[in-house]
Amino acid sequence: KNQVEQSPQSLIILEGKNCTLQCNYTVSPFSNLRWYKQDTGRGPVSLTIMTFSENTKSNGRYTATLDADTKQSSLHITASQLSDSASYICVVSAEAGTALIFGKGTTLSVSS
Amino acid sequence: GAVVSQHPSWVICKSGTSVKIECRSLDFQATTMFWYRQFPKQSLMLMATSNEGSKATYEQGVEKDKFLINHASLTLSTLTVTSAHPEDSSFYICSARSGHGYTFGSGTRLTVV
Numbered sequence: 001k002n003q004v005e006q007s008p009q010s011l012i013i014l015e016g017k018n019c020t021l022q023c024n025y026t027v028s029p030f031s032n033l034r035w036y037k038q039d040t041g042r043g044p045v046s047l048t049i050m051t052f053s054e055n056t057k058s059n060g061r062y063t064a065t066l067d068a069d070t071k072q073s074s075l076h077i078t079a080s081q082l083s084d085s086a087s088y089i090c091v092v093s094a095e096a097g098t099a100l101i102f103g104k105g106t107t108l109s110v111s112s
Numbered sequence: 113g114a115v116v117s118q119h120p121s122w123v124i125c126k127s128g129t130s131v132k133i134e135c136r137s138l139d140f141q142a143t144t145m146f147w148y149r150q151f152p153k154q155s156l157m158l159m160a161t162s163n164e165g166s167k168a169t170y171e172q173g174v175e176k177d178k179f180l181i182n183h184a185s186l187t188l189s190t191l192t193v194t195s196a197h198p199e200d201s202s203f204y205i206c207s208a209r210s211g212h213g214y215t216f217g218s219g220t221r222l223t224v225v
Contacts, residue, residue, distance in 0.1 A: 034213065043118065043205050043216035044156070089155070091214075099146075100214065102155040 002027040004092050004103035012109045017080055021106045023073040023090030031093040035064050035075045038087045038105065047075070047088075080110045114140050114210035118217025125196055125224055133191045133220045135206035142208035145189035147181060150203040150219075162189050196224040 004025045013019050025033070032051045036044035048057045048064040050073070057064050061078045077084055090103040115138040125131050135145060144163050148156040160176075162168040162183035170176045178200075180192040189208075193200055201224045206217040 036216075041203070041219065041221060043116075043207075043219045045216070046213060049213055099158055099161070104153075104155045107153075 002092075002094055002101050004090055004101050006088075006090050006103035006106050008106060009104070010107040010109070012111060013080055015080060015082055015110050015112050018076065018078050019080060019108065021075045021077075021088050021090075021108070023075070023103055025071050025073070025090070025092045025101070025103075027071075027092040027094050027101055029095050030068060030071075031095045031098075033064075033066055033073050034091040034093075034100075035062070035073075036089045036091060038089055040086070044089055077108075080108075082110050082112060084108060085110045114208070114212045114215040116142070116206060116208050116215045116217040118206055118220060120220055121218060122221040123223070125222070127197055127224055128195055130192055130194045131196055131222060133193075133204055133206075133222075135189050135191075135208070135217050137187045137208050137210070137215075140208075140210040141186035142189065142210070143186060144209055145183055146207040146209075146214075147179075147189075147191050148205045148207065150205060156205060159191075193222065196222070198224045200224050 007022045034049045035047040038044040050066045063076045066073045087105040089105040092101045117136045147159045150156045159174045160168045160170045162181045164183045168181040183189040205219045
């Protein structure tokens with residue numbers, strides 16, 4: 001069964017600190033993996049997208065990694081800001097054109 | 113980048129009435145639009161996939177007569193929740209595929225009282 005598991009479920013960190021969110025998937029065949037940021041009451045906004053051959057992709061203070069062999073991905077946030085408080089969702093596509101498979105997300109709270 | 117405009121952002125309606133949610137692709141043509149529902153602290157759940165000019169494909173367990181989807185043009189898709197009930201209260205989000213990948217609307221918070 002195609003599944004996407006994220007950990008931790010929630011995380012609280014101090015402003016300025018770094019953090020890493022994890023995503024494990026059992027989706028096959030694999031097409032690509034996306035990380036989205038979803039603010040409360042808003043739609044998801046794309047942060048990164050990686051295909052099978054990509055190991056790392058950065059978007060400002062966000063860096064995503066992908067290990068297609070172990071079917072794991074991580075999202076590293078550097079020098080966190082209060083505005084980083086949101087839900088971060090890992091989304092995997094089984095193959096081009098098929099429905100996306102969503103993780104339940106990690107809720108990040110950044111406090112001052 | 114690609115933008116999907118979703119309206120309204122929130123709506124409160126009485127039980128038994130119908131509510132229409134619109135999603136427009138502003139700078140690209142959305143051949144396919146996806147409609148999701150999201151309950152608090154839960155992941156997005158795909159309700160249906162609509163293709164311009166044809167009938168929508170509904171996921172198992174989603175009532176097609178209750179959630180009417182119309183995709184009459186390449187830039188507009190609508191979801192109508194008919195005879196809404198309190199259990200339909202949720203966050204509804206649309207998404208379209210573009211050259212930039214999947215772009216989501218900003219969501220509609222529906223509260224049925």
